[in-house]
Amino acid sequence: MLHQKQLAFIGGGAMAEALLKGLLTAKLVEPQQIMVCDVAQSRLDYLRHTYNVLTTVNGCDAAGQADIVFLTVKPQVIDDVLVTIAPVMTPAKVVISVAAGITIDRIEAKLGKAPIIRVMPNTPVAVGAGVSAFALGQNARPEHGELATLIFDAVGKAVAVDEKAMDAVTGLSGSGPAYTFLFIEALADAGVRVGLSRQTALLLAAQTILGAAKMVVETGEHPAKLRDAVTSPAGTTIAGLHVLEQKGVRGTVIDAVVAATERSREMGQLHGK
Structure with a gap:
């Protein structure tokens, strides 16, 4: 073509x-x-x-x-x-x-x-x-x-x-890499907090995000199904997920995408949209 x-x-x-x-x-x-x-x-x-x-x-x-x-x-x-x-x-x-x-x-x-x-x-x-x-x-x-x-x-x-x-695309995938970088940084900081070296923690965090994303894209499965496959009864993963849900991480991410989308609309208007 x-x-x-x-x-x-x-x-x-x-x-x-x-x-x-x-x-x-x-x-x-x-x-x-x-x-x-x-x-x-x-x-x-x-x-x-x-x-x-x-x-x-x-x-x-x-x-x-x-x-x-x-x-x-x-x-x-x-x-x-x-x-x-x-x-x-x-x-x-x-x-x-x-x-x-x-x-x-x-x-x-x-x-x-x-x-x-x-x-x-x-x-x-x-x-x-x-x-x-x-x-x-x-x-x-x-x-x-x-x-x-x-x-x-x-x-x-x-x-x-x-x-x-x-505008919704901008709020989700346009700004999404920044959200993901923040999450990778937080995972790496957590790794350092529990005893890993900074270099090892960052590699583990980044490769974990890369691998998880690849599983979603290549399997076509809903993320919830893939998450459940990792989550054993009374195991480590459910303990961590429980804290994330308690702290409202899911709702916070949704709010961030909504805020970025609204800001995209505002900026479009400023540029004569």
Whole structure:
């Protein structure tokens, strides 16, 4: 699907690097099919030397030569970017935006009939283990959904959603890595508290979270069923779970996701959502 397609990344930050690295690693494209545009020449030099991709400081040139245009810039500069590339956009070009809080309608208003795909990836795309929710614009067709799935499966998993769910996605999977890092840190601190070295405790904690998540994804079982399989009568696990339930950990996590979702909505409104 990406054979002989030219890709342009408008913005060469961490997300752009994670995506182009994933595409190259999966051998979906060759380096000469990718052009990155950024205002920082030092960043372009790094990407060119590291991945052998093409680079430019001219966003209009990059978008003009591309079949697929990635908007990998901060939301506060998105309007300037859209104005810059609008003259070279056509209905034949596909636009994939990862600009947080920027709606499809807002992009379509500037770029006309081009098919728009809005994506909310999370930071583990940097290690090929992210999850990315995407929504299609009114000019997009089913094959554009297949394109988004192909691209974002290269850096983890892709999930199609209605655009109205994007704030919830942000609150759960967008912010979720931070919640998980906090839990890993807490597990490691607990390990140190009961006598483990810091290095050993951190490794045990991180690998435990990784393994548990992999079991959920690969078995397809409900987490409660997997939890029950670990929980022996009058054993150690139920003693620990009892404390977590007493302290309201489940409700606290739910409240955190709700708060992050509400904040995402607020930020969208601030950016002209």
